Amino acid sequence: MVEEAALQLLDSVTHNAGLDLHLKKKGEDEVPAKILLHYTKENCRKRRVLCSQLYVLRFLLEFLQDVNSANWEEDNPELNKEVEPVRQRWIALKSEYQDKVQEVEELLPQLLERIQLLQEKKTQLEETLQRFQQKKALKQDTVKQELQESIQKSQQSVQKCQQQIQLLKAEVDKLEQSADNWIQTVNRDSSHLDLLHSLQGISLVSVGEEDIVLDLNVGEEAQLAPLRIIVHLTSQGQFHIQAGNSMPDLPPDLQRGDICCITAVLLELKCWYQSHGRLLAELRDLQERFALDWLPAERKLFFLRGSVQYTLLVEPGYPHSGGVRLLSVRRSETSVPHDHFKPPAESPSLTVWLEYLRSSPEGAST
Numbered sequence: 001m002v003e004e005a006a007l008q009l010l011d012s013v014t015h016n017a018g019l020d021l022h023l024k025k026k027g028e029d030e031v032p033a034k035i036l037l038h039y040t041k042e043n044c045r046k047r048r049v050l051c052s053q054l055y056v057l058r059f060l061l062e063f064l065q066d067v068n069s070a071n072w073e074e075d076n077p078e079l080n081k082e083v084e085p086v087r088q089r090w091i092a093l094k095s096e097y098q099d100k101v102q103e104v105e106e107l108l109p110q111l112l113e114r115i116q117l118l119q120e121k122k123t124q125l126e127e128t129l130q131r132f133q134q135k136k137a138l139k140q141d142t143v144k145q146e147l148q149e150s151i152q153k154s155q156q157s158v159q160k161c162q163q164q165i166q167l168l169k170a171e172v173d174k175l176e177q178s179a180d181n182w183i184q185t186v187n188r189d190s191s192h193l194d195l196l197h198s199l200q201g202i203s204l205v206s207v208g209e210e211d212i213v214l215d216l217n218v219g220e221e222a223q224l225a226p227l228r229i230i231v232h233l234t235s236q237g238q239f240h241i242q243a244g245n246s247m248p249d250l251p252p253d254l255q256r257g258d259i260c261c262i263t264a265v266l267l268e269l270k271c272w273y274q275s276h277g278r279l280l281a282e283l284r285d286l287q288e289r290f291a292l293d294w295l296p297a298e299r300k301l302f303f304l305r306g307s308v309q310y311t312l313l314v315e316p317g318y319p320h321s322g323g324v325r326l327l328s329v330r331r332s333e334t335s336v337p338h339d340h341f342k343p344p345a346e347s348p349s350l351t352v353w354l355e356y357l358r359s360s361p362e363g364a365s366t
Helices: 002-015 033-067 077-200 261-289 349-360 361-365
Strands: 202-207 212-215 227-233 237-241 256-258 292-295 300-305 308-314 324-331 335-336
Touching: 077 292, 212 261, 227 261, 237 261, 256 261, 261 292, 261 349, 300 349, 324 349
Parallel strands: none
Antiparallel strands: 202 212, 212 227, 227 237, 237 256, 292 300, 300 308, 308 324, 324 335
């Protein structure tokens, strides 16, 4: 009877799962949607729980019915065939379980030994950590004391530095005053030299304590590099001019004088270089190739080739208006006729003359 009632109840619940759960009694007010939704969810949950319980009950009832009708006699050959594999499987599992248990029992002493070693190492580490902390505390005290001593020494050094700074400030003030005077002098000289450069083509290269380096520009049409000169200033109000490049000596009357006359001297030196620059540049190159001796006052050039000495005269205005003439040829203090010496060029330059004399066989055999 119980079985039939449960089955009927389960069938009724299964077939009426879609019952209207939102019906209300007649005469009642409309239920709010929020409350109705909560009620519906809760009612569905309870129905699902009830259905699951009924399914379990149905399964148990069906199982009991099958048990009552089954034949459980031990001499059933079909049942023995089904049970035997299960029993063999169970025996194998039991044997495997015992093997695992034996393996664990064998590993257990080793694990215990390792645990004991770990405990000993833990104790050693704790002792080491304790000693380290003690040394750290002692080291901190030592460092703190050394730091205090270092701070005291630093304070003393700072005081000494402050005193030294005061002395240096006084010295700097003196140097600044001296520098101001020097700057005024340099500015005065620089302004004067800038004026010379803008009006007369004189460039200031550098300024030292006693020297001034200048470049005398003679113009691009002359095709000459600037003449670099070094002006030495003395405390007696004098100046001395020296050529700054590998140039023959400057005219003696333009090398010294009073500072008040330096402007006129620089102008004369520029004019001199403009008229003699090409000749001087050519002489500078020739002196590296030939044995020469130049007399600027007489405008004579002596060329020595073995035992033969040639004397050439460079006419004023060379190379634009003047030329070069062979004055004499001497060999072992004896004059040699020189009328037949003549380069093939129409207006030979000094370089052409020297090349001709060096390659001429007549002068060497005379």
